[in-house]
Amino acid sequence: MKNHQKKYCSVFYFLLNIIIVTAQNIPEHISYTRIYDFLDELTNEKIIDVNSAIKPYSRQFIAKKLQEAQANEKKLNKRQQNELYFFLEDYALEQNRLPDYDLPIEDNRTWRIDMLPPSFHYHDSLFRVKLMPILGMNILYNSNDKITQRWYGFDFQSMIGNHLAVYASLRDVSQKGELLAEPTYLTPYQAGAYKRTNNGGDYSEMRGGISYAWKWGDVALVKDHIQWGNNYHGSNIFSGRTPSFPMLKLGLKPAKWLEINYFHGWLTSNVIDSTRYYLSNQNEKMYRYTNKFLAANLITFTPISQLHLSAGNSIVYAESNVQPAYLIPIAFYKSMDHTLTMGTENQNSQLFFDISSRNIKHLHLFTSIFIDEFSVARLKASNKEKNPVSYKLGFRLSNFPLANFSLTGEWTRNEILVYKHSIPALTWATNGFNLGNYLGDNSQEIYVALQYKPLRGLDINLSYSQAEHGNEYAYIRHGTWQGSKASVLDIISEPFMKDKIWSNKTLSFDVKYEISPNIYAILNIENSNIQAFEAASEVAFGEKRMTAEEVLNFYTPKFLQGKQTTITAGLSFGF
Numbered sequence: 001m002k003n004h005q006k007k008y009c010s011v012f013y014f015l016l017n018i019i020i021v022t023a024q025n026i027p028e029h030i031s032y033t034r035i036y037d038f039l040d041e042l043t044n045e046k047i048i049d050v051n052s053a054i055k056p057y058s059r060q061f062i063a064k065k066l067q068e069a070q071a072n073e074k075k076l077n078k079r080q081q082n083e084l085y086f087f088l089e090d091y092a093l094e095q096n097r098l099p100d101y102d103l104p105i106e107d108n109r110t111w112r113i114d115m116l117p118p119s120f121h122y123h124d125s126l127f128r129v130k131l132m133p134i135l136g137m138n139i140l141y142n143s144n145d146k147i148t149q150r151w152y153g154f155d156f157q158s159m160i161g162n163h164l165a166v167y168a169s170l171r172d173v174s175q176k177g178e179l180l181a182e183p184t185y186l187t188p189y190q191a192g193a194y195k196r197t198n199n200g201g202d203y204s205e206m207r208g209g210i211s212y213a214w215k216w217g218d219v220a221l222v223k224d225h226i227q228w229g230n231n232y233h234g235s236n237i238f239s240g241r242t243p244s245f246p247m248l249k250l251g252l253k254p255a256k257w258l259e260i261n262y263f264h265g266w267l268t269s270n271v272i273d274s275t276r277y278y279l280s281n282q283n284e285k286m287y288r289y290t291n292k293f294l295a296a297n298l299i300t301f302t303p304i305s306q307l308h309l310s311a312g313n314s315i316v317y318a319e320s321n322v323q324p325a326y327l328i329p330i331a332f333y334k335s336m337d338h339t340l341t342m343g344t345e346n347q348n349s350q351l352f353f354d355i356s357s358r359n360i361k362h363l364h365l366f367t368s369i370f371i372d373e374f375s376v377a378r379l380k381a382s383n384k385e386k387n388p389v390s391y392k393l394g395f396r397l398s399n400f401p402l403a404n405f406s407l408t409g410e411w412t413r414n415e416i417l418v419y420k421h422s423i424p425a426l427t428w429a430t431n432g433f434n435l436g437n438y439l440g441d442n443s444q445e446i447y448v449a450l451q452y453k454p455l456r457g458l459d460i461n462l463s464y465s466q467a468e469h470g471n472e473y474a475y476i477r478h479g480t481w482q483g484s485k486a487s488v489l490d491i492i493s494e495p496f497m498k499d500k501i502w503s504n505k506t507l508s509f510d511v512k513y514e515i516s517p518n519i520y521a522i523l524n525i526e527n528s529n530i531q532a533f534e535a536a537s538e539v540a541f542g543e544k545r546m547t548a549e550e551v552l553n554f555y556t557p558k559f560l561q562g563k564q565t566t567i568t569a570g571l572s573f574g575f
Helices: 003-019 033-044 059-071 078-090 333-340 488-492 548-555
Strands: 103-107 111-116 119-123 127-141 146-160 164-176 195-197 200-214 217-224 245-255 258-279 285-301 307-317 348-357 363-372 389-398 405-414 443-455 458-469 478-481 484-487 502-516 519-532 562-573
Touching: 033 059, 033 078, 033 363, 033 389, 059 078, 078 443, 127 164, 285 348, 307 333, 333 348, 484 488, 502 548, 519 548
Parallel strands: none
Antiparallel strands: 103 111, 111 119, 119 127, 127 146, 127 562, 146 164, 164 200, 195 200, 200 217, 217 245, 245 258, 258 285, 285 307, 307 348, 348 363, 363 389, 389 405, 405 443, 443 458, 458 502, 478 484, 502 519, 519 562
16 A cells, blocks of 8 residues: 555544444533532542532533543442442443343344343434433421422433434423522522413423533533532522523644533523513413523633643623624633624623642542622722622541541632622523522522441431521612612612611531432421521612511522421432
């Protein structure tokens, strides 16, 4: 063969090798906390390395990390080894094989049906499929009332060839009893777009998407939940507790030390657009919500193994159409906004940072910072106006000094007006629910937890949280107060938590057992004391002054008010 022919063949085989790399990207939902906790534990042990600031992980990524752990199996204790092989079966398709569960109904070379977990799997050289039913129920009881939650649906995952993935997941959720997640409630419960009834309500949560992935990146159109910022008890950047929303996502990892994540999302404003309506057959005007969009990026540098430094920014904007400038994945959106909206009201921009270190074996140290409408001028000591900031500091100590135990601690502080905006369509929210920390602005929380994993699948958790909220302020740019001009400067200049008007002290004992992949039994006993207080200071500009009873009803469902011992028991197939 001539030299130039050999050269062309070498190039061809090189390109072919790139093309055939298996790289599908189906996200593992953030509700599957056990797999995320296990990967976190392995990372703390320096068995693997993950960037835990960005979730969800893809199932392909998880399978890869499990295989890395398998190669270091001797470094794992007996319980960890059992967990590892349990999870490897759940991610069998991502390893180009069928799972090997203990109770098959039908099993042949290309497909199988299993009883536990109830599932259908198919595998051939081109197409891989997983189909599972979703069914579950929780019962919550305390001296105030009883709440019953039920859900059912299905989960579908498919991989086509080496690059394309399509998935769909539907949950129809109904609740009998008081709703525990409302936009003003300071509760960590998952939010939903409920159709309310006299005693509860129901909602449908449809997630899914299509993605194309290659060796060092992926692009996807999905409707799903995301979580940005290291945490074990609620992120202060993107928490993932809102209803899911559609987004265009891009992930790039061109080098071991660099990772780029970007998405453009379509949010629900809950703000009526008076210019957009249609007529019913009774000539009644039916109005639509104004458009609301979000663009965000997060760039992570890994200068040394187990140290991840992340920085990013975002913008919430309300336009008639998508702004092409915000489809650029690597950009400082506040600067773009100043060009695009010069002379008018700017959009709502944010800045965030995350630092995660596992350089000390067994120990994870992390912090995340969220800055709302950052201004360099506000950093000057002489400037009374402050940048609205949310801070989170935390740690987790795993398997030291005792194996199978972990100790977690977090402190969160959300300053005045963080997450808020003077224009309702530009708040850090979708469907009315805050995208960030569940406590909202002018609040703080201390959280500690001791976790014990005596055997595979069994998690026992004892935790204590103390949360506090201060005066409630509206974001008002300009106004008159007591005969004088007033502005947002007066609100931001108010002391942090000048008055403590709400508090929640909760001691929780939680037992969770994963019987079989995706089959959970849970028991939770929670002793809580949720109280409200009259503000002692004089009313300030922008403040929503409430009585103690009004505060309690504003922030807390009646089911949880006062001193309560709440028992939750549940069983679920799927998540």
